Amino acid sequence: MKYFKLPDLGEGLQEAEIVRWHVAVGDTVKADQLLVSVETAKALVDIPAPYDGVVAKLYGGEGDIIHVGEPLLGYEGEADAGTVVGRLEGGGSSQEDSFFIGAAPSTREHLATRATPAVRQLARQLGVELSGLTGSGHEGLITRTDVENAAQTELDRFGGERLRGVRRSMALNMARSHAEVVPVTIFGDADLHRWGPAREPLIRLAKAMAAACAVEPVLNSAFDGKSLSLKQHERLDLGIAVDTPDGLFVPVLRDVGHRTPADLKEGVMRLRADVQARSIPPKEMMGATLTLSNFGTLFGRYANPVVVPPQVAILAAGAIRDEPVAVDGAVVVHPVLPLSLTFDHRVVTGGEAARFFKALVEALEQPEA
Numbered sequence: 001m002k003y004f005k006l007p008d009l010g011e012g013l014q015e016a017e018i019v020r021w022h023v024a025v026g027d028t029v030k031a032d033q034l035l036v037s038v039e040t041a042k043a044l045v046d047i048p049a050p051y052d053g054v055v056a057k058l059y060g061g062e063g064d065i066i067h068v069g070e071p072l073l074g075y076e077g078e079a080d081a082g083t084v085v086g087r088l089e090g091g092g093s094s095q096e097d098s099f100f101i102g103a104a105p106s107t108r109e110h111l112a113t114r115a116t117p118a119v120r121q122l123a124r125q126l127g128v129e130l131s132g133l134t135g136s137g138h139e140g141l142i143t144r145t146d147v148e149n150a151a152q153t154e155l156d157r158f159g160g161e162r163l164r165g166v167r168r169s170m171a172l173n174m175a176r177s178h179a180e181v182v183p184v185t186i187f188g189d190a191d192l193h194r195w196g197p198a199r200e201p202l203i204r205l206a207k208a209m210a211a212a213c214a215v216e217p218v219l220n221s222a223f224d225g226k227s228l229s230l231k232q233h234e235r236l237d238l239g240i241a242v243d244t245p246d247g248l249f250v251p252v253l254r255d256v257g258h259r260t261p262a263d264l265k266e267g268v269m270r271l272r273a274d275v276q277a278r279s280i281p282p283k284e285m286m287g288a289t290l291t292l293s294n295f296g297t298l299f300g301r302y303a304n305p306v307v308v309p310p311q312v313a314i315l316a317a318g319a320i321r322d323e324p325v326a327v328d329g330a331v332v333v334h335p336v337l338p339l340s341l342t343f344d345h346r347v348v349t350g351g352e353a354a355r356f357f358k359a360l361v362e363a364l365e366q367p368e369a
Contacts, residue, residue, distance in 0.1 A: 001074045006068050006071075006072050014067060018060050021058060027055045030049065034047075035047050043280050051075075055076075056074040058073050059072055067122065069118065115142040116141075122148075126151040127154075133147070166248065166249065167247040183304075185341065185343075186354065186357060187338070187339065191335075192320065192335040192336065192365070195368055200261065201317065201320065203265050206256045207363070208361075208364045209256065214257070215356060219343060220236055221289075222311065222312070233289040235254075237256070238289075239288030241291065241292065251275055251280055252286065252287055252288045291313075291314040292317070293305050297319070301338045303316040309344075312343060315341050317338075318339070320335050341357050341360075
């Protein structure tokens, strides 16, 4: 029997939740026939059969979480060598995922090696200490089931419901940001009195961010904290935070600096509609180089937005309010847009952030073209 593993679903997607199987054990399937629908942190994804064969075993049921590289199903039939892996059935080990019995069985290091890399990764994600587990596998191997049972025991003790899908991904991403990023937030306002009556704040913000990136491109970068490597992006692919009942989605508006306002408006409307319908392709949720949170459409003035690595900055826009401002010694009332910029101080200096922010506000305060 050969094993078809969960394929790489794209940048940043390490796991998926099984939503529905479209085949059963014993079914004969053809290449490209729909096998299973899964939900990632980004969207619903349909996974087709890689080749003809007979389904011998299904790994996981509806609601189970499968990690990239773990088997989805067992196959009897001709296989494409690029889509199958070796001995993975039952949480065992292939040559790549072997385990070793150390000389000091009382150490945490030894206990941690009594599990495959996939199981150790699962334990980290679920917050389970492998040192406290007794493995039920061959020669004491700690299995995925052991880890999940331990996590479930803790959950039962705490009560409540385990996070899944988008909300689970959000929790993991926020924890990662808290652990890695050194955040600093600065605040400012844009006076919009020269705008016309038909406001398009989201589009204006997007274009202003592109203009600010031209002044300080370091804020449109990716940073790898492990290798201490910084990569500046040639174009602005803007992630736009969209609030939904299922959690926070961040679809990506591509190449903002080189598109017209009308084209950007159409793109935003399409992305929002796809998010609301949960039909957005995974590729449309990947590759953001900088993020915009337009939380002011709901409520609020200033915020402390969270930078999600590998990005190094995020802008948050509050609600536009009519406020008194001083002009030539007189007090007048103008529409004012409050703004909050968080940047990763590991790689972005205060001067770079301030210059970016200044260029952003200056672009926003220009009359509409």
